[in-house]
Structures are given as C-alpha cells and as structure tokens.
Amino acid sequence: AALETINQLEPQLKSFLTVTTEQAMAQAKQVDAQLAAGEEIGLLAGIPIGIKDNLCTKGIRTTCGSQILNNFLPPYESTVTTKLAAAGAVMVGKTNLDEFAMGSSTENSAYQVTANPWDTARVPGGSSGGSAAAVAADECVVALGSDTGGSIRQPASFCGVVGLKPTYGLVSRYGLVAYASSLDQIGPFGRTVEDAALLLQAIAGYDPQDSTSLDVEIPDYTQALVPDLKGKRVGVIKETFGEGLDKVVAEAVEKAIEQLKELGAEIQEISCPRFRYGLPTYYVIAPSEASANLARYDGVKYGYRAEDAESLMSMYTQTRAQGFGTEVKRRIMIGTYALSSGYYDAYYLKAQKVRTLIKQDFEAAFESVDVLVSPTSPTTSFKAGEKTADPISMYLSDLMTIPVNLAGLPGLSLPCGFDAQGLPIGLQIIGNILREDQVLQTAYAYE
Numbered sequence: 001a002a003l004e005t006i007n008q009l010e011p012q013l014k015s016f017l018t019v020t021t022e023q024a025m026a027q028a029k030q031v032d033a034q035l036a037a038g039e040e041i042g043l044l045a046g047i048p049i050g051i052k053d054n055l056c057t058k059g060i061r062t063t064c065g066s067q068i069l070n071n072f073l074p075p076y077e078s079t080v081t082t083k084l085a086a087a088g089a090v091m092v093g094k095t096n097l098d099e100f101a102m103g104s105s106t107e108n109s110a111y112q113v114t115a116n117p118w119d120t121a122r123v124p125g126g127s128s129g130g131s132a133a134a135v136a137a138d139e140c141v142v143a144l145g146s147d148t149g150g151s152i153r154q155p156a157s158f159c160g161v162v163g164l165k166p167t168y169g170l171v172s173r174y175g176l177v178a179y180a181s182s183l184d185q186i187g188p189f190g191r192t193v194e195d196a197a198l199l200l201q202a203i204a205g206y207d208p209q210d211s212t213s214l215d216v217e218i219p220d221y222t223q224a225l226v227p228d229l230k231g232k233r234v235g236v237i238k239e240t241f242g243e244g245l246d247k248v249v250a251e252a253v254e255k256a257i258e259q260l261k262e263l264g265a266e267i268q269e270i271s272c273p274r275f276r277y278g279l280p281t282y283y284v285i286a287p288s289e290a291s292a293n294l295a296r297y298d299g300v301k302y303g304y305r306a307e308d309a310e311s312l313m314s315m316y317t318q319t320r321a322q323g324f325g326t327e328v329k330r331r332i333m334i335g336t337y338a339l340s341s342g343y344y345d346a347y348y349l350k351a352q353k354v355r356t357l358i359k360q361d362f363e364a365a366f367e368s369v370d371v372l373v374s375p376t377s378p379t380t381s382f383k384a385g386e387k388t389a390d391p392i393s394m395y396l397s398d399l400m401t402i403p404v405n406l407a408g409l410p411g412l413s414l415p416c417g418f419d420a421q422g423l424p425i426g427l428q429i430i431g432n433i434l435r436e437d438q439v440l441q442t443a444y445a446y447e
C-alpha cells in the first residue's frame with residue numbers, strides 16, 4: 001500500500017530520491033514468512049519506513065542531496081538502519097533533504113524540491129523535508145530524519161506530524177553523513193506520539209562504533225504514554241513569544257498551553273535570557289564543523305570527480321566547485337574563516353562560550369520544571385521560492401529549535417492547530433538530558 005501511494009503521489013510530492021521497491025517487497029515477504037512459521041516478529045515488523053538520504057545504506061545510493069555524492073553506494077550500513085532491519089521494519093526508500101542537511105525548506109537539494117502535502121505550492125520545511133512529507137502523505141508510516149538545528153522538528157511542524165530530536169548521544173550516528181558533529185542527532189517522525197516513541201525504542205542505545213554514544217539503560221518509552229499530566233511542571237519560554245512570531249502561531253501555542261493546564265499541568269513562565277543568541281552562535285559553530293567535515297570530499301576516495309582537470313590541485317578545486325551547491329559553499333567559507341588563525345578566538349571560541357551560557361539557562365530552568373514548551377517555528381510553511389534569495393530570513397525558521405541542539409537536549413514537535421490557510425502549526429516540547437519520557441508523556445497527553 002505504501003509503495004502504491006508512493007507511485008501515485010511522487011510525481012507531485014517528490015519526497016523520495018530513491019524508492020527501494022524490490023528490497024521492500026523482499027523484506028515484507030520475510031516478515032510474512034516469519035509469521036507463517038509462527039516465529040517471533042520484531043517491534044516494527046512490516047512497518048514501511050522512509051530513511052533520510054544522509055544515512056548510509058549498503059549498496060543503495062546515498063546522495064545527501066548533493067551532486068558530490070551523486071554516484072555514492074555506501075560499502076557499509078548505518079547502525080540505525082541495521083537496527084531497523086533487525087526490528088523487521090521495511091525500508092521503502094531514501095528521502096529528499098537539503099544538501100548535507102543545510103537548509104530549512106528542502107529547496108537546497110541538488111535533485112528536486114519536495115512539496116508540502118498540505119499545499120503543494122509550499123515547502124515541507126527542512127532539512128528532513130522528504131521524511132516529513134512522506135509521513136504526512138501516507139507514503140510510509142514512520143521515517144527517520146536528522147536534526148542539527150531543527151531539521152526534524154521544523155519540517156514536522158510544517159507538515160503536521162510528530163518529530164523528535166533525541167538527547168545528543170542517545171542514538172548512534174555511525175553511518176550518518178556528518179554535518180556538524182557536536183550537534184547532529186538522528187530521530188523519528190510519526191503521525192502519532194506513540195509511533196514516534198516506538199521508532200525511538202528501535203533505534204536508541206549504546207554503540208561502540210560512535211564515540212559520542214551514551215552508554216545508558218534504554219527505558220521502555222511506551223511506559224511514558226499515559227494521558228495524565230497531574231503535577232507535571234511545564235515551563236513556557238517567555239523569550240520565544242517575542243518579535244517575529246506569527247500571531248496565529250502564538251495563539252495556537254497559547255491555546256495548547258491552556259489545554260496542558262486543563263490536563264493537570266502546572267504552568268510557569270520561564271526566562272531563558274541567552275536563548276536569543278542561539279541563532280548567531282549556531283551559525284558560527286555549525287559552519288565551522290561543516291567546513292572540517294566536508295573537507296573529505298576531494299574527488300579521490302569516493303563520490304563525484306571533475307573530469308577535465310589538468311593537475312591534482314585543479315581536480316580538487318574543480319570537483320568541489322562543481323559538486324557542492326551554493327549554500328554548502330557559503331557555509332564552508334564561513335566556517336573556514338571562523339576557524340582561521342586570528343579569527344578563531346573572536347568567533348569560534350566566543351561562540352563555544354555563549355553555547356555554555358545557553359546550556360546554563362536550560363539547566364537553571366530544569367531546576368523548577370519538568371519540560372519546557374514553545375512554538376516550534378515562528379511561522380507556518382512558506383511558499384517555495386519565497387525565502388531562497390534571503391538566507392537570513394531562511395535561518396530565522398530555526399530560531400526556537402537551535403538552542404535545544406546547542407544544549408544537547410531532547411525536543412519534540414507535535415501538531416497544535418492550523419492557520420487561516422489550513423496549514424499545520426507545531427508545539428515544541430523540550431526535556432532535560434535523557435528525559436525523552438517526560439517529553440513523550442506531555443506530548444501523548446496533549447495529543
């Protein structure tokens with residue numbers, strides 16, 4: 001059924017870069033055989049899933065939305081997709097994304113622009129826009145994305161689905177193509193909180209192949225799915241309700257907070273005064289890390305290679321000039337500049353210090369509340385092309401999600417209403433380190 005929906009909708013939606021029909025049918029048949037033989041089946045047996053195309057899948061094209069990986073067939077499998085296969089999930093394809101996960105609209109993909117299923121003239125958000133659109137349009141039941149500054153939560157918000165960025169280190173990133181390594185995290189999309197919780201269950205856990213992986217006990221997340229918020233202390237981040245927030249988004253989120261109160265939550269206003277420095281801090285740290293991570297694409301080991309180069313040096317430069325898109329080049333240049341001697345202290349080191357201050361704001365907040373809430377994004381989905389000429393206005397899309405990555409915290413977006421055009425609005429719920437249970441419980445009770 002998922003493959004049929006994909007066939008029907010893809011000409012318009014363009015959520016997938018690769019559809020893995022044969023493989024999916026073979027995986028589904030395997031589950032059938034297990035059932036017929038009376039064997040035990042996995043947690044996600046037979047569930048169609050979309051995988052963001054920056055996760056390595058052995059022998060299956062993995063492009064990262066970039067020309068530079070146009071012909072890349074990974075020789076190995078990411079830990080998350082290995083775990084999903086073991087849980088019986090059926091991968092139906094690789095989803096579209098902004099090139100190297102840099103963007104907020106999926107328009108930076110070198111291949112295609114994904115449409116928002118609610119209004120195909122609009123963007124699905126980004127960078128995991130393909131995954132969010134695919135789940136929203138029933139092309140798969142759940143999907144994986146990655147979130148460095150909001151790339152799961154903002155598209156979830158724009159497409160009216162649930163998206164969760166777990167605590168930094170909870171999910172192994174072995175086989176995730178790196179963008180900004182101190183921020184990247186893989187997480188689930190689902191149409192319901194329960195679906196997202198089940199997918200998290202299948203992918204969370206320690207992995208010796210990722211040096212940032214946390215060696216912690218993984219709880220049963222479904223235990224957190226109780227529809228009761230009695231005594232739950234919910235903090236509303238004051239600073240997220242200021243300038244730049246659409247009125248209709250503010251109203252929907254305020255209404256959602258009222259509902260949390262009716263469900264028994266104790267609502268408090270919380271100030272995170274350094275929250276507003278999140279965006280500029282991110283746009284120093286993330287490009288710096290990206291400039292180092294993307295140095296490996298040189299045309300030698302794998303990926304695209306410029307053909308007519310006359311020397312090794314010109315092969316490097318032409319490969320990168322031809323293989324990378326505008327936004328990726330912009331970030332490599334910003335990052336290289338910020339890390340260069342003479343500027344390192346003024347930009348990179350300063351940004352790291354501000355990052356610590358932002359983290360301290362959250363630490364102080366979590367002394368008096370269990371979860372924090374805010375809008376996910378200041379606006380609903382915008383029209384394709386509307387912001388492509390103005391990177392700063394595009395960057396503002398992640399104003400409220402970025403601080404969560406800087407602090408390594410879990411954050412979830414779930415639908416909380418619609419604007420006048422019928423476009424979905426997202427509520428962001430943020431938890432303390434490894435308190436995915438609190439986040440899921442709050443979301444589940446509201447939902």
Ligand code: GLN
Pocket residue numbers: 101102103104126127146147148149150151152179286398
């Ligand atoms: N939209 C942000 C950016 O452009 C965040 C991307 C992400 O989380 N991968 O960098």
